[in-house]
Amino acid sequence: MSDLTTFIAGLPKAELHLHIEGSLEPELMFALARRNGIAIPFATVEEVRDAYRFSRLQDFLDIYYQGAEVLVRREDFRDLAIAYFDRAAADGVVHAEIMFDPQTHTARGVPFETVVTGLLDGIADAEARHGMSVRLILCFLRHLEEADAFATLEAARPWLDHIAAVGLDSSELGHPPEKFARVFAAARSAGLRLVAHAGEEGPPEYVLQALDVLGIDRLDHGNRSLEDPLLTARLARSAMTLTVCPLSNLKLCVVDDMADHPIDRMLREGLRATINSDDPAYFGGYVADNYRAAAEARSLSRADLALLARNSFLGSFLPDAVVAGHLARLDAYMAAQ
Numbered sequence: 001m002s003d004l005t006t007f008i009a010g011l012p013k014a015e016l017h018l019h020i021e022g023s024l025e026p027e028l029m030f031a032l033a034r035r036n037g038i039a040i041p042f043a044t045v046e047e048v049r050d051a052y053r054f055s056r057l058q059d060f061l062d063i064y065y066q067g068a069e070v071l072v073r074r075e076d077f078r079d080l081a082i083a084y085f086d087r088a089a090a091d092g093v094v095h096a097e098i099m100f101d102p103q104t105h106t107a108r109g110v111p112f113e114t115v116v117t118g119l120l121d122g123i124a125d126a127e128a129r130h131g132m133s134v135r136l137i138l139c140f141l142r143h144l145e146e147a148d149a150f151a152t153l154e155a156a157r158p159w160l161d162h163i164a165a166v167g168l169d170s171s172e173l174g175h176p177p178e179k180f181a182r183v184f185a186a187a188r189s190a191g192l193r194l195v196a197h198a199g200e201e202g203p204p205e206y207v208l209q210a211l212d213v214l215g216i217d218r219l220d221h222g223n224r225s226l227e228d229p230l231l232t233a234r235l236a237r238s239a240m241t242l243t244v245c246p247l248s249n250l251k252l253c254v255v256d257d258m259a260d261h262p263i264d265r266m267l268r269e270g271l272r273a274t275i276n277s278d279d280p281a282y283f284g285g286y287v288a289d290n291y292r293a294a295a296e297a298r299s300l301s302r303a304d305l306a307l308l309a310r311n312s313f314l315g316s317f318l319p320d321a322v323v324a325g326h327l328a329r330l331d332a333y334m335a336a337q
């Protein structure tokens with residue numbers, strides 16, 4: 001292993017932007033298809049990987065929702081989660097706030113309870129074997145109607161003690177945050193934190209709506225905020241966390257080349273940027289791969305990487321005292337370099 005790879009793997013970090021369905025590796029997809037007797041339109045793992053060529057977000061979403069069809073039973077969600085936590089632990093992730101898309105499953109007749117209990121089984125395993133802490137973020141699919149999101153929030157009511165936040169994902173263009181103003185207000189009243197994807201493909205206006213109409217606590221992606229200097233300054237001033245996903249940005253053509261990625265510009269502008277993997281099985285790498293890809297393409301220093309890790313704890317939904325403990329461990333790691 002290179003020095004940089006070893007350094008990144010050892011850097012304590014939180015992952016704040018990870019879709020658990022996007023961690024479904026082709027090998028597990030085949031195993032679950034067999035286990036559940038579900039046909040998939042691929043003959044080999046190589047064929048699956050070959051299909052992962054996207055020129056926009058929607059290309060990816062079509063194949064991602066199709067892949068999720070092999071997830072049927074509680075054990076499937078558990079096995080999916082365990083596989084991700086094992087990879088994350090190897091990458092130095094000590095805390096993960098993971099998103100899940102209940103509507104992708106309930107629309108196929110898989111009960112909400114099956115999804116959430118399977119994920120909670122996986123979380124219990126991660127806590128026991130890796131000492132990792134985990135929070136769940138329930139995402140609403142923004143291409144569906146507001147009423148569907150409300151029904152999902154209602155289905156989640158019995159489980160709210162196990163859910164930290166709601167989020168907003170899926171096709172961004174044409175589905176602005178304001179479409180979900182009322183359901184986000186209801187989630188806030190239920191004691192949940194709020195995150196939303198905005199400014200991945202959508203314009204800076206969508207980021208403004210996520211801030212002013214939804215009242216988000218954290219911004220997923222947010223890249224296109226940089227097109228608006230006033231918005232950028234506001235995000236910096238308010239210490240809004242951005243969950244940036246470099247390999248995702250490359251695969252979905254949010255950037256043309258990793259050499260053009262704005263991660264260092266975000267730090268220079270004073271944004272609380274973090275590095276995350278989004279959908280690692282589809283975008284070619286887990287969180288450490290994302291740190292390394294960004295570091296190599298943008299010549300990030302070890303201090304920059306430590307700042308990104310620091311931001312991941314500051315941007316988490318952990319209590320302040322727990323954050324302080326993680327920051328102390330991060331400082332000790334850097335002091336020992």
Ligand code: HPA
Pocket residue numbers: 019022057169170171172197200248278279
């Ligand atoms: N953007 C929007 N929706 C998503 C993503 C993403 O990057 N990943 C999974 N669902």
Ligand code: ZN
Pocket residue numbers: 017019169197220278
């Ligand atoms: Zn995402």
